[in-house]
Amino acid sequence: MIEIKNLHARVDDKEILKGLSLTIPNGEVHAIMGPNGAGKSTLANVISGKDGYEITEGDILFHGQSVLEMEPEERAHLGLFLAFQYPVEIPGVNSMTFLRTALNAKRKANGEAELDGAEFLRIVKTAMKNLKIKDDFLKRSVNVGFSGGEKKRFEILQMQVLSPTFAVLDETDSGLDIDALKVVAEGVNMLRDPSRSFLVITHYQRLLDYIEPDVVHILADGKIQKTGDKNLALELEEKGYDAVIGDAA
Amino acid sequence: MPAMSNDTYGSKEATSGDYQYGFATDIEMEYAPKGLNEDIIRFISAKKNEPEWMLEWRLKSYKIWKSKAEPKWAMVDYPPIDFNDIYYYAAPKSQEDGPKSLDEVDPELLRTYEKLGIPLHEQEILAGVAVDAVFDSVSVATTFKDKLAEAGVIFCPISEAIQEHPELIQKYLGSVVPQTDNAYAALNGAVFTDGSFVYIPEGVRCPMELSTYFRINALNTGQFERTLIIADKGSYVSYLEGCTAPMRDENQLHAAVVELVALDDAEIKYSTVQNWYPGNEEGKGGIYNFVTKRADCIGKNSKVTWIQVETGSAITWKYPSCILTGDGSSGKFLSVAVTRLKQQADTGSKMIHIGKNTKSTIISKGISAERGENTYRGRVAVMNSAKGARNYTQCDSMLIGNNCAAHTVPYIDVKTSDAQVEHEATTSKISEEQMFYLRQRGMTEEDAVSMIVNGFAKDVLQELPMEFAVEAQKLLGITLENSVG
Ligand SMILES: Nc1ncnc2c1ncn2[C@@H]1O[C@H](COP(=O)(O)OP(=O)(O)OP(=O)(O)O)[C@@H](O)[C@H]1O
Numbered sequence: 001m002i003e004i005k006n007l008h009a010r011v012d013d014k015e016i017l018k019g020l021s022l023t024i025p026n027g028e029v030h031a032i033m034g035p036n037g038a039g040k041s042t043l044a045n046v047i048s049g050k051d052g053y054e055i056t057e058g059d060i061l062f063h064g065q066s067v068l069e070m071e072p073e074e075r076a077h078l079g080l081f082l083a084f085q086y087p088v089e090i091p092g093v094n095s096m097t098f099l100r101t102a103l104n105a106k107r108k109a110n111g112e113a114e115l116d117g118a119e120f121l122r123i124v125k126t127a128m129k130n131l132k133i134k135d136d137f138l139k140r141s142v143n144v145g146f147s148g149g150e151k152k153r154f155e156i157l158q159m160q161v162l163s164p165t166f167a168v169l170d171e172t173d174s175g176l177d178i179d180a181l182k183v184v185a186e187g188v189n190m191l192r193d194p195s196r197s198f199l200v201i202t203h204y205q206r207l208l209d210y211i212e213p214d215v216v217h218i219l220a221d222g223k224i225q226k227t228g229d230k231n232l233a234l235e236l237e238e239k240g241y242d243a244v245i246g247d248a249a
Numbered sequence: 250m251p252a253m254s255n256d257t258y259g260s261k262e263a264t265s266g267d268y269q270y271g272f273a274t275d276i277e278m279e280y281a282p283k284g285l286n287e288d289i290i291r292f293i294s295a296k297k298n299e300p301e302w303m304l305e306w307r308l309k310s311y312k313i314w315k316s317k318a319e320p321k322w323a324m325v326d327y328p329p330i331d332f333n334d335i336y337y338y339a340a341p342k343s344q345e346d347g348p349k350s351l352d353e354v355d356p357e358l359l360r361t362y363e364k365l366g367i368p369l370h371e372q373e374i375l376a377g378v379a380v381d382a383v384f385d386s387v388s389v390a391t392t393f394k395d396k397l398a399e400a401g402v403i404f405c406p407i408s409e410a411i412q413e414h415p416e417l418i419q420k421y422l423g424s425v426v427p428q429t430d431n432a433y434a435a436l437n438g439a440v441f442t443d444g445s446f447v448y449i450p451e452g453v454r455c456p457m458e459l460s461t462y463f464r465i466n467a468l469n470t471g472q473f474e475r476t477l478i479i480a481d482k483g484s485y486v487s488y489l490e491g492c493t494a495p496m497r498d499e500n501q502l503h504a505a506v507v508e509l510v511a512l513d514d515a516e517i518k519y520s521t522v523q524n525w526y527p528g529n530e531e532g533k534g535g536i537y538n539f540v541t542k543r544a545d546c547i548g549k550n551s552k553v554t555w556i557q558v559e560t561g562s563a564i565t566w567k568y569p570s571c572i573l574t575g576d577g578s579s580g581k582f583l584s585v586a587v588t589r590l591k592q593q594a595d596t597g598s599k600m601i602h603i604g605k606n607t608k609s610t611i612i613s614k615g616i617s618a619e620r621g622e623n624t625y626r627g628r629v630a631v632m633n634s635a636k637g638a639r640n641y642t643q644c645d646s647m648l649i650g651n652n653c654a655a656h657t658v659p660y661i662d663v664k665t666s667d668a669q670v671e672h673e674a675t676t677s678k679i680s681e682e683q684m685f686y687l688r689q690r691g692m693t694e695e696d697a698v699s700m701i702v703n704g705f706a707k708d709v710l711q712e713l714p715m716e717f718a719v720e721a722q723k724l725l726g727i728t729l730e731n732s733v734g
């Protein structure tokens with residue numbers, strides 16, 4: 001369960017999150033929609049502990065524990081995963097090595113034994129099959145020269161391998177063709193279970209046909225302006241932000 | 250775009266790292282008196298039981314040295330060296346009669362090498378690697394000598410080669426780096442004390458990696474090693490050197506000369522992992538690493554590769570080079586140089602194309618952190634005779650933080666019209682976005698930096714012999730561990 005309470009966050013003296021509250025119980029998928037510049041990625045970054053944001057008020061609780069003072073890697077070890085809107089290139093670093101280092105770092109932090117090559121390979125191969133990723137793909141450097149769609153697919157692969165308890169997906173659907181969208185959505189749905197929750201950030205109602213959310217929020221001007229069920233996304237698609245949330249858009 | 254996308258990582262204050270090899274060995278030593286003069290040279294020569302011709306050669310070097318000023322063109326800054334305040338000979342007393350069989354090596358020395366991760370007991374050693382261990386001025390042990398001898402390979406301290414293989418020494422010593430080359434080379438010629446000698450006979454593929462491990466221990470002592478490797482026709486050898494020194498507040502001088510000779514169709518791969526003590530964050534102490542390394546590809550289609558991973562030394566002045574004399578010969582220089590604390594490195598390569606259709610490749614990866622200064626200095630010269638010569642040079646610099654610097658100084662000098670010479674250079678920084686991405690995936694700040702830096706240096710690291718590639722990766726990680734945060 002993740003609870004965000006009256007969160008205020010600034011960048012360079014500009015307030016971007018202005019009192020945002022949101023609770024996602026275990027097992028639920030919440031979607032966030034909102035106009036460009038509303039603060040969606042900022043929220044994802046602040047939850048994950050990225051440097052450069054000043055939290056002036058409020059709190060973020062992860063399974064009842066405040067994470068505000070934790071380093072990004074500590075939050076990751078607790079089971080938080082962020083699928084990036086813009087996955088980052090790491091030249092010269094083999095994707096397989098990267099995945100293995102990430103998984104073992106998490107296991108080590110949680111007092112589990114590091115996986116040997118064979119065990120690790122089994123996990124990765126399964127995830128690759130799920131996401132229809134070709135074998136030689138992971139020999140390439142992390143995100144270097146990946147197409148937009150490949151980058152997003154690789155994010156979901158990482159999510160499957162790291163098996164988080166709470167995942168934030170920041171516009172994972174942007175740039176995906178229709179087949180890839182289905183594959184990725186399926187990759188998310190496979191992980192849905194009562195102990196796991198998701199926050200799915202998207203601009204398009206279409207994604208929510210494949211990943212059915214329990215709750216839909218509209219974020220604008222640094223706050224949740226409206227909350228509803230999946231029909232809210234349909235209404236938004238039909239009428240636009242102005243009509244649904246008025247001035248805040 | 251997301252927040253902070255253009256920000257770079259690592260601009261915070263530097264901290265000094267722990268240098269894990271900084272211990273000193275307490276062992277009874279024999280020294281020649283401090284200072285440099287003809288008597289000292291005669292003393293060294295006598296200690297090594299050298300023939301008259303060797304002494305003459307040394308004295309000639311000394312005369313040349315006296316007439317030469319230290320090179321000043323490098324982008325490094327240090328107070329004048331008092332050459333009379335240095336010991337030119339320091340040897341563990343127990344080793345007075347030169348290297349013995351391993352059973353007779355002083356246990357204190359064996360322990361020292363063990364602590365350095367270089368066990369000299371053959372049964373414990375990395376399988377397939379023969380080691381020559383040089384402690385201050387003498388070689389203390391050479392392993393696997395017998396096995397190598399079966400293949401006809403000579404691998405021994407150079408002092409021994411002077412006794413046992415004078416014809417090879419007289420023919421090749423100074424043939425690649427003449428005594429007149431530069432002041433440090435002349436100095437080395439006068440006072441060199443030990444180093445390794447390798448001869449691979451015609452058609453022999455050396456059955457194991459050869460490696461020399463240099464350790465400077467004694468205070469105020471210079472290490473002047475001399476290495477000579479000769480690969481006869483159609484032979485192959487891969488050689489690796491490693492270096493460490495204790496942490497001391499005084500600077501110590503290391504002025505080595507390495508000469509490689511490759512005959513027709515021969516190939517030499519020379520790898521260095523240099524981790525001399527770098528000094529502290531204020532620039533106090535550390536090794537002055539003033540080294541002349543050069544290969545002569547005299548044979549047709551011969552091949553030499555220099556690979557270096559340089560993380561240590563207060564000052565590095567070093568340009569492993571290839572003279573491509575033989576037609577169709579090729580030279581490669583692959584380098585990763587890290588400067589942090591207040592380290593200064595001026596390093597690169599010279600490729601001199603003389604023969605027809607000669608080829609050279611230079612890949613230099615400079616990493617600067619804290620207040621480190623990193624200069625790539627290279628020269629590609631294509632003589633009129635070198636028809637069809639080709640060179641490719643790539644210099645990449647990575648900066649961590651805002652107080653370090655990287656410079657690239659390529660000289661290109663082409664005298665024939667059909668040569669092809671390419672030069673590429675990039676400068677990059679570790680971005681906040683990269684750091685956040687890796688940390689979000691659970692890696693610590695140190696592991697993230699290590700991963701990014703190793704990725705940056707991959708083109709070079711992957712060329713190292715397997716056993717050492719892993720070590721080198723770890724070394725890069727450990728070296729930069731304290732440069733972050
Ligand atoms: N470092 C920064 N300095 C100044 N403003 C910033 C910084 N980072 C983000 N912002 C601003 O904060 C606001 C929210 O940005 P954010 O990336 O969270 O939007 P978003 O909702 O994810 O938009 P999109 O749908 O386009 O991805 C934007 O107006 C953006 O310009």
Ligand SMILES: [Mg+2]
Nearest residue numbers: 040041042085
């Ligand atoms: Mg966004």
